[in-house]
Structures are given as structure tokens and as C-alpha cells.
Amino acid sequence: MAGAVVPAIRIQREDFDVAAEIAGLTGGRTDIGAVVTFSGLCRDEQGALSALELEHYPGMAEAEIGRIAAEAVERWPLQGLSVIHRHGKIRPGENIVLVVAASAHRQAAFEAANFLMDYLKSRAPFWKKEHLADGSEGGWVEAKEADDQAADRWKKPGQ
Amino acid sequence: MSTKLIYFAWVRERIGKPEEDVELPAGIETVGDLLRWLRSRGEEYENALQYPDVIRVAINQEHVGHREKIAGAREIALFPPMTGG
Numbered sequence: 443m444a445g446a447v448v449p450a451i452r453i454q455r456e457d458f459d460v461a462a463e464i465a466g467l468t469g470g471r472t473d474i475g476a477v478v479t480f481s482g483l484c485r486d487e488q489g490a491l492s493a494l495e496l497e498h499y500p501g502m503a504e505a506e507i508g509r510i511a512a513e514a515v516e517r518w519p520l521q522g523l524s525v526i527h528r529h530g531k532i533r534p535g536e537n538i539v540l541v542v543a544a545s546a547h548r549q550a551a552f553e554a555a556n557f558l559m560d561y562l563k564s565r566a567p568f569w570k571k572e573h574l575a576d577g578s579e580g581g582w583v584e585a586k587e588a589d590d591q592a593a594d595r596w597k598k599p600g601q
Numbered sequence: 602m603s604t605k606l607i608y609f610a611w612v613r614e615r616i617g618k619p620e621e622d623v624e625l626p627a628g629i630e631t632v633g634d635l636l637r638w639l640r641s642r643g644e645e646y647e648n649a650l651q652y653p654d655v656i657r658v659a660i661n662q663e664h665v666g667h668r669e670k671i672a673g674a675r676e677i678a679l680f681p682p683m684t685g686g
Contacts, residue, residue: 482686496685497610499678502662527685539686559686565664567678568685569610582611585682 449511449523453503455530457537467522467544474521478551480541480559486534492575494583496538498529499567510561514543517557518550525558527568557596564593604671606639608649609680612656615649625671632658633667635677650679657682 450466452458460481468474484494507525515523522544532538541558545551564585572580607620629638636653639646650656658665659678671677 498685499607499609499659499662499680502659502678505662506664563686564683566685567609567659567680567683569681570684571610582681583684585684589686 447515447520447523449508449515449525451504451507451511451524452526453498453500453507454526454528457528458526458540460537460540463524463526463540463542467524467542471521473546474544475546476548476551477522477542477544478548478555479543480539480555481537482539482559484532484534484536484538486575490575491534491572491580492577493531493533493573494538495531495571495573496529497569497571498527502567503527503529506566507562510558510565513561514554514558518543518545518554520545520550520554523554523558525562527562527566529568531573560589560592560596563589604674605676607676607678609678611681612649612679615645617645630670630672631667632660632665632669632671632677635671636667636679639679655682656680 460479464477464479468477507527511523511525520543524542526540528538541555543551543554570583572583574580603622603624605620605622608616613619629635636650636656640650657680660669660671660674661676
């Protein structure tokens with residue numbers, strides 16, 4: 443039995459390759475029965491958007507995602523966990539975020555990936571600014587109440 | 602002792618700078634006190650922090666509530682609700 447899983451966390455400007463990230467977690471192993479990946483992409487809002495600019499808090503972004511990932515590892519029996527979050531200017535169709543959760547069985551992998559994304563949305567220090575297709579600056583994306591509620595459903599009693 | 606304040610997103614834009622070092626006057630004990638004091642520093646601060654309830658705060662790169670004590674903080678960040686993911 444391997445020791446506790448150490449989540450791999452990367453905050454980067456560059457794009458990532460989803461297939462390569464999955465292979466990186468599962469390559470050479472025979473104990474993983476389930477891999478769930480979530481990729482978040484930039485959408486163009488029916489043609490209105492030309493790009494999203496993602497600002498982040500260097501240092502805290504890594505630390506906060508590390509704290510969220512550590513909680514996921516504690517709550518679910520995971521055999522691998524990778525989280526990548528991009529920053530900078532991202533165009534429609536490009537990747538923004540990736541979560542890969544690997545486990546012996548699917549339920550833990552599904553739930554851990556879901557938990558990671560809900561917490562990332564409301565606690566990871568990133569902010570999106572819209573650039574509009576007509577060349578103007580669209581302003582900062584507003585946080586959604588629904589995202590806070592999505593994170594709240596993972597709270598344990600008394601938390 | 603000076604404290605480093607860091608601003609992000611529209612808080613940064615409205616205050617007009619990404620960070621600054623400040624000497625906190627006596628009596629500023631909590632995050633809430635800090636926000637009230639900053640608002641008194643000028644129009645740009647008032648504009649950024651006029652609805653203090655929506656401002657999120659991190660001390661030494663960890664989220665805190667507005668009642669948190671700020672004694673010993675090296676770095677305090679102020680920002681809007683996060684919209685990553």
C-alpha cells in the first residue's frame with residue numbers, strides 16, 4: 443500500500459494537455475480503477491466574448507488549492523489528484539482549469555472532483571475579467587450565489 | 602511595524618495600485634477596523650470599499666472573516682468574491 447497521496451498542483455499561464463495529465467497519474471500503475479477529469483473551458487457567450495483575463499494571487503492560489511486538495515485526500519480514498527489552474531488571457535475554446543481524480547472505484551473519484559471544483563470556484567483566489575468581441579472591456583465577472591451554495595453542500599455537520 | 606496591503610481585481614483598479622506598505626494607527630485591531638480606516642483615506646478607497654460586506658480578506662495568504670484580529674499580519678489582501686474555476 444502506497445503512502446498518502448500528494449496532490450499535484452500547478453498554477454500556470456501555459457495550456458495543458460488533458461490526456462497527458464491523465465497518463466501522468468495512471469502510467470505504470472495497476473491499482474487505479476477510476477479516473478474522473480473535469481476541464482473548464484472559456485466560452486464565448488454566444489459570440490459576445492473575445493477573451494477572459496484571469497487575475498490571481500500568486501502564492502495564495504497555490505496554497506489555497508493545496509488546502510482544498512488536502513481536504514479531498516482526507517475525505518476520499520484517492521490514489522492520485524492533479525489540479526491545474528491557468529491565469530492570464532484565455533480565449534474561447536481554450537482550457538482554464540483541470541481536475542483529475544483517480545481512485546480504485548468511481549464514486550470517490552466523482553465526488554472528489556466535484557468537491558474540488560465547487561471549492562475552487564468560491565475559495566481559490568482567481569478573478570475573471572471579460573474582454574468583449576467589439577473590442578471593449580466588459581468588466582469583472584460577478585460571483586454567483588449558486589457557487590457558494592454548491593460549496594456549502596459539502597460542509598460536514600458543525601462546520 | 603509596517604504591514605503590506607495587496608489588492609486584486611476591481612478593488613485594485615478602484616484604489617489605483619496593486620499594493621502598498623502602511624503603518625497601521627493604534628486601535629486598528631480587526632479586519633473590520635482596517636476596512637473602516639482605509640475608507641477614511643480618500644475617495645478611491647471609499648469607492649473600492651463602500652460595501653465592506655462584499656470584500657473578502659486574506660491574512661498571510663489564508664482566508665479570514667472581518668472579525669479576525671490582524672495583530673502580527675505581514676500581508677493582508679483585499680479582494681472581491683472569487684470567480685475562478
